[in-house]
Amino acid sequence: MSDPVLDIRNLSVSYRTEQGLLRALRHVDLQVQPGRIVGIVGESGCGKSTLISAIIRLLAPNAEITGGSILWKGADLLSLDAKAMRALRGNEISMVFQDPMTSLNPVLTIGRQMTDVQHRDTRSMAEKRTRAIRMLERVDIPNPKEQLQRYPHQLSGGMRQRVAIAMALMTEPGLLIADEPTTALDATLEIQIIHRLQRLQRDFGCSILFISHHLGVIAELCEEVVVMYAGEVVEYGPMQDVFSNPLHPYTKKLLECDPARISEVSRHLPVISGHLPDLVDLPAGCVFCDRCDRAIDRCHTERPFAGKGPHRAACHLVNS
Amino acid sequence: MTSAPGFFSETFGKLKRDPLGLAGLGIVAVVLLSAIFASLLSPYDPLEVDVYDRLSSPSWQHWLGTDQLGRDILSRVLHGGRIALKVSLVAISVSLSAGLVLGMLAGFGPRWLDRILVVCFDTMRSFPTIMFALAIVVLTGPSLNTVIGIIIITSIPLYARIVRTQTQAVRGLDYILAERAMGASTARILRHHVLPNIAAPLLILASMDVPAVVGMEAGLSFLGLGVSPPTPSWGAILNDGYSYLRNSPWPIIAGGIPLILVTLGFTFLGESLRDIFDPRLRGKGGGHG
Numbered sequence: 001m002s003d004p005v006l007d008i009r010n011l012s013v014s015y016r017t018e019q020g021l022l023r024a025l026r027h028v029d030l031q032v033q034p035g036r037i038v039g040i041v042g043e044s045g046c047g048k049s050t051l052i053s054a055i056i057r058l059l060a061p062n063a064e065i066t067g068g069s070i071l072w073k074g075a076d077l078l079s080l081d082a083k084a085m086r087a088l089r090g091n092e093i094s095m096v097f098q099d100p101m102t103s104l105n106p107v108l109t110i111g112r113q114m115t116d117v118q119h120r121d122t123r124s125m126a127e128k129r130t131r132a133i134r135m136l137e138r139v140d141i142p143n144p145k146e147q148l149q150r151y152p153h154q155l156s157g158g159m160r161q162r163v164a165i166a167m168a169l170m171t172e173p174g175l176l177i178a179d180e181p182t183t184a185l186d187a188t189l190e191i192q193i194i195h196r197l198q199r200l201q202r203d204f205g206c207s208i209l210f211i212s213h214h215l216g217v218i219a220e221l222c223e224e225v226v227v228m229y230a231g232e233v234v235e236y237g238p239m240q241d242v243f244s245n246p247l248h249p250y251t252k253k254l255l256e257c258d259p260a261r262i263s264e265v266s267r268h269l270p271v272i273s274g275h276l277p278d279l280v281d282l283p284a285g286c287v288f289c290d291r292c293d294r295a296i297d298r299c300h301t302e303r304p305f306a307g308k309g310p311h312r313a314a315c316h317l318v319n320s
Numbered sequence: 321m322t323s324a325p326g327f328f329s330e331t332f333g334k335l336k337r338d339p340l341g342l343a344g345l346g347i348v349a350v351v352l353l354s355a356i357f358a359s360l361l362s363p364y365d366p367l368e369v370d371v372y373d374r375l376s377s378p379s380w381q382h383w384l385g386t387d388q389l390g391r392d393i394l395s396r397v398l399h400g401g402r403i404a405l406k407v408s409l410v411a412i413s414v415s416l417s418a419g420l421v422l423g424m425l426a427g428f429g430p431r432w433l434d435r436i437l438v439v440c441f442d443t444m445r446s447f448p449t450i451m452f453a454l455a456i457v458v459l460t461g462p463s464l465n466t467v468i469g470i471i472i473i474t475s476i477p478l479y480a481r482i483v484r485t486q487t488q489a490v491r492g493l494d495y496i497l498a499e500r501a502m503g504a505s506t507a508r509i510l511r512h513h514v515l516p517n518i519a520a521p522l523l524i525l526a527s528m529d530v531p532a533v534v535g536m537e538a539g540l541s542f543l544g545l546g547v548s549p550p551t552p553s554w555g556a557i558l559n560d561g562y563s564y565l566r567n568s569p570w571p572i573i574a575g576g577i578p579l580i581l582v583t584l585g586f587t588f589l590g591e592s593l594r595d596i597f598d599p600r601l602r603g604k605g606g607g608h609g
């Protein structure tokens with residue numbers, strides 16, 4: 001395999017809170033190969049958003065990167081100065097947000113925003129508009145020329161998200177980070193956007209880091225999956241392997257809870273009992289041991305580390 | 321901006337359908353034109369004294385009568401409009417620009433800067449305007465520039481605080497974060513994304529502030545802290561008329577009516593523009609989902 005475009009090694013991020021240091025990410029390893037679609041899956045509060053904020057270095061003021069490195073094509077993003085980092089954002093790494101209702105500026109027309117995104121370009125306004133129209137065509141927006149005159153509130157949610165994707169791809173980035181881009185949309189639109197993203201990925205050849213808590217979407221779109229739990233990567237591997245042969249007990253439970261996989265008729269949806277551990281006062285052993293029904297003594301005392309190989313999990317049961 | 325040619329006609333088209341807004345626009349236009357062409361429209365020199373014809377009631381010679389020195393009140397009112405509009409135009413544009421910059425700095429900048437600026441704004445606002453004006457006039461002597469200066473200094477915190485609040489409301493929104501994630505600099509975000517979002521309410525506020533500033537100039541002049549005699553100002557006309565109210569009500573009426581008209585005109589226009597400029601109320605096509 002070639003060198004990864006994005007290589008996150010041993011990354012730890014903490015938030016300073018009144019209760020103490022909240023350790024939101026701990027020892028996260030993640031690689032994105034060129035032209036691959038990597039999915040990050042995990043429940044709310046597992047550190048997905050902190051991870052992407054760390055990649056584009058737009059963490060909240062009370063956040064602190066306490067260790068590790070983020071390499072972009074070999075260069076450490078954490079040591080770049082603010083100006084170089086800004087030049088990278090939107091140019092090489094761009095982003096699509098969760099809620100298309102709020103991620104577009106309500107008082108500017110679509111055309112204005114789409115030409116504005118190309119602010120680094122020295123092309124003429126007319127050329128920028130032509131590019132904007134071409135981009136809108138590629139995301140299946142009907143009558144792109146007329147849409148340029150419209151304001152975000154005049155478009156539907158699905159249209160807005162497509163506009164947001166068009167804007168993110170305008171600069172032909174090397175990596176597109178999509179932060180739950182389909183969560184706010186209904187199911188039929190969701191699958192349209194997923195297929196559109198797949199085609200765009202092939203056309204542009206960019207890598208995609210796709211964050212979702214929807215397992216079906218991850219299975220449909222991604223080639224590799226990262227399963228996160230309470231700020232740690234608990235399992236990593238090719239999509240097929242992770243879904244057909246999950247190693248980590250958390251991944252297994254997560255898959256059992258997927259409504260699409262339930263075979264028995266039941267009055268209640270399955271749940272994983274218990275709660276996320278307190279990230280300020282972490283347990284000594286495995287973060288999942290309190291909710292794991294297969295935990296052994298060692299799980300409560302010793303932190304498990306992921307092994308080597310293409311499909312790996314941070315679990316004593318797997319690695320012993 | 322491709323929408324620019326259609327923008328004014330579109331705004332005007334909407335204004336035409338709002339009778340109050342149209343009335344406001346009419347009054348504002350009349351006041352502006354009469355101030356601009358005051359010297360052409362005035363039948364007399366506003367400073368010309370005629371002691372034989374003092375405090376006369378309206379007549380064909382003097383449409384609004386004469387004051388205690390026999391000066392033509394209509395001519396004085398027209399020239400007074402010039403002073404009023406000059407003061408409001410200069411004072412509002414300067415304080416609006418300064419307030420805009422300071423407010424955006426406070427609202428978007430680091431926490432410590434925000435704190436310092438807010439303390440300054442609050443300190444300024446805690447002075448009663450008239451007391452502040454009295455103190456300044458004692459130091460500098462009454463003049464038109466002093467009036468403008470006082471209004472600017474007391475209005476800056478007003479605008480800045482509104483800009484700051486609006487900026488803070490906008491800065492946390494997703495599309496600003498999206499812009500940051502797309503590599504826009506702070507200056508770029510402020511100019512292209514924050515400013516358009518806060519500009520419309522500000523312009524409306526400025527429009528509604530014109531009567532307040534005109535009233536303040538009149539008030540200061542009425543107290544003798546503004547323009548010095550014999551310069552015609554609406555406040556000075558009221559002050560003169562006040563002293564001779566038992567002899568003739570006409571100076572008070574003639575000096576008060578333009579103040580009322582300006583207040584009504586700019587308020588109607590401002591409210592109408594507010595409804596037009598809000599993009600969420602603009603256009604009716606296709607807003608589903």
